[in-house]
Amino acid sequence: xxxxxxxxxxxxxxxxxxxxxxxxxxxxxxxxxxxxxxxxxxxxxxxxxxxxxxxxxxxxxxxxxxxxxxxxxxxxxxxxxxxxxxxxxxxxxxxxxxxxxxxxxxxxxxxxxxxxxxxxxxxxxxxxxxxxxxxxxxxxxxxxxxxxxxxxxxxxxxxxxxxxxxxxxxxxxxxxxxxxxxxxxxxxxxxxxxxxxxxxxxxxxxxxxxxxxxxxxxxxxxxxxxxxxxxxxxxxxxxxxxxxxxxx
Numbered sequence: 547x548x549x550x551x552x553x554x555x556x557x558x559x560x561x562x563x564x565x566x567x568x569x570x571x572x573x574x575x576x577x578x579x580x581x582x583x584x585x586x587x588x589x590x591x592x593x594x595x596x597x598x599x600x601x602x603x604x605x606x607x608x609x610x611x612x613x614x615x616x617x618x619x620x621x622x623x624x625x626x627x628x629x630x631x632x633x634x635x636x637x638x639x640x641x642x643x644x645x646x647x648x649x650x651x652x653x654x655x656x657x658x659x660x661x662x663x664x665x666x667x668x669x670x671x672x673x674x675x676x677x678x679x680x681x682x683x684x685x686x687x688x689x690x691x692x693x694x695x696x697x698x699x700x701x702x703x704x705x706x707x708x709x710x711x712x713x714x715x716x717x718x719x720x721x722x723x724x725x726x727x728x729x730x731x732x733x734x735x736x737x738x739x740x741x742x743x744x745x746x747x748x749x750x751x752x753x754x755x756x757x758x759x760x761x762x763x764x765x766x767x768x769x770x771x772x773x774x775x776x777x778x779x780x781x782x783x784x785x786x787x788x789x790x791x792x793x794x
Contacts, residue, residue, distance in 0.1 A: 550575050550697050550728045551596060556605035558591040558752075565591040567752045569605070573697070578719065578729045578742050583749035584789045589732050592749070593701060596730070597627055610696060623651075625697040626690030626727075636675035640666065640685060643674060647689045655694045664688050664718055680711025684718065691722070698722065701732045716741050736782035748788065755788070 551573035558566035566588040573579040581589050594600040596607055598614030598621060607614050612621045634643055644657035661667045664684045669677060677685065683703055690698055700719075704712040712735070719742060723729055733739055739746055740760055748756040748763070756766050760781060767784045768775045774787055 548575060549573065550610055551579075551730060552606075552608045553592070553596065554606045556592060556595060556607065557603045558588065558595055558600065559603040565752055566595070566602075569749075569752075569754055571747050571754060571757050573728055573730050574745075575728055576723065576726065577744040578723050578731060580731045580733050580739050580743040580746045581749060582733060582736075582739055582746055582785065587749040588752040589749055590701070591752075593699065593730070593732055597699060598622075623693060624695060625699060626693055626695035628686045628690045628698075628700045628703060634674045634682075634685075636673060638674055639670070640672055640674060640677070641670040643685070644670075644688065644692075647692050651693050653694065654692045657688065657692060660688045660691055663721070665714070678711070680707050680715060683707065683711075683715055687715075687718065687722070691727075695727060697728050697730065699730045702734060703731065704733075704735060704738060712738070736780070736785050740781045748785075750789070 549572040553572065554570050556566055556569040557564065569588070569592055581593065583589050591600065595602045596609060596614055598618035601615050609621050610624050614621055638646075640661075644661070648654040648657050661670055664687060666681065666684055666688065669681060674682070674685070686703070687700070690700070704715055707715065716738065719729060731742065743760055745757065745759055746763065747754055756763055758766070763781070763784065764779075767779075767788065771784070771787050775784075
């Protein structure tokens with residue numbers, strides 16, 4: 547399958563408010579696809595629809611050929627999800643939590659091997675409450691990998707992490723991608739986007755304003771920003787200028 551996720555004409559509403567309008571994009575097999583955009587741009591609403599947590603007002607979504615809302619149970623046998631805010635029992639040990647989550651699946655991945663791969667082997671007997679922020683985020687990835695997913699969906703994974711923990715997590719994500727897992731990531735960190743993204747979607751006001759590679763975004767910005775664009779400009783500077791162009 548060339549595209550693991552296909553979104554066509556997605557519309558998400560909250561009463562009379564349109565959060566996402568006519569959104570279309572695809573995530574290709576074996577890529578890291580990143581969604582960026584300011585708060586209120588519709589990123590979370592779009593991703594929640596892809597996860598089957600929200601029913602869209604219009605449009606069509608296919609994840610591995612399945613409808614997320616109507617075939618959610620089947621879809622979740624093939625995808626892994628790390629939500630933006632997750633709370634785990636503080637008084638459980640890491641290995642106990644891994645064994646519990648593994649019991650939810652018919653053929654789970656080897657969580658002990660994942661502990662090793664994600665640098666958590668020595669933390670197996672530690673209580674979850676004793677883990678650092680970066681360790682908790684790696685644990686979230688581990689739990690999302692337990693179903694042996696073809697697609698991994700991550701929402702603002704590195705928010706609040708120090709630079710060292712963030713870079714370590716980025717490298718782990720590249721290893722996950724190299725193992726054959728396609729990744730959909732929502733991010734606010736432009737350094738993260740530049741480091742990880744094979745392609746990105748820039749959302750603004752509930753709509754897609756750009757889809758393509760980081761290099762292609764630079765080309766887009768040269769035209770869109772006209773005299774404001776300068777050679778060597780960082781992705782963060784481009785992002786801030788494009789956001790400033792928005793009129794809500």
